[in-house]
Amino acid sequence: WAQLKPYPLIFAGEVSGNRTLLDPVLDANRLALRSFYEVQRSSTAMGLVAQGVGIAVVPGLAVQEGAYPDVRTIQLVEPVVSRNLVLIKRKSAHLSPAAQALYDMILTKESKN
Numbered sequence: 001w002a003q004l005k006p007y008p009l010i011f012a013g014e015v016s017g018n019r020t021l022l023d024p025v026l027d028a029n030r031l032a033l034r035s036f037y038e039v040q041r042s043s044t045a046m047g048l049v050a051q052g053v054g055i056a057v058v059p060g061l062a063v064q065e066g067a068y069p070d071v072r073t074i075q076l077v078e079p080v081v082s083r084n085l086v087l088i089k090r091k092s093a094h095l096s097p098a099a100q101a102l103y104d105m106i107l108t109k110e111s112k113n
Contacts, residue, residue, distance in 0.1 A: 001031045001076055008054030010045045011035035018042070018059060025081050046071065061085070061109060 011033065012018040026033060036054050039045050042062030049056050050068045063073050087103050089095060095103060 008036035010037045010056035013038040
């Protein structure tokens with residue numbers, strides 16, 4: 001985390017759900033990061049990184065494999081910031097193709113951990 005300091009940082013905006021996870025962990029570990037840009041969506045951050053504007057801190061699920069072939073991802077550790085995601089569906093309901101793709105992606109990411 002400390003190695004991010006010299007780079008133009010694209011960070012979650014203050015109203016972002018990601019920001020509410022990041023701030024307490026960074027504060028507890030005395031990691032003061034200054035943002036160059038603040039965005040409300042991880043997809044916006046990824047687009048800015050792809051255009052060479054800076055680096056971004058985004059959730060792992062925001063990184064779509066193959067979507068940005070010129071963007072390198074590095075998992076941030078010490079401290080680890082994480083959250084639980086839950087997908088709920090009725091037993092009798094069928095998922096739409098988009099929801100099924102999300103479900104499959106969550107299962108794939110979870111099995112890698």
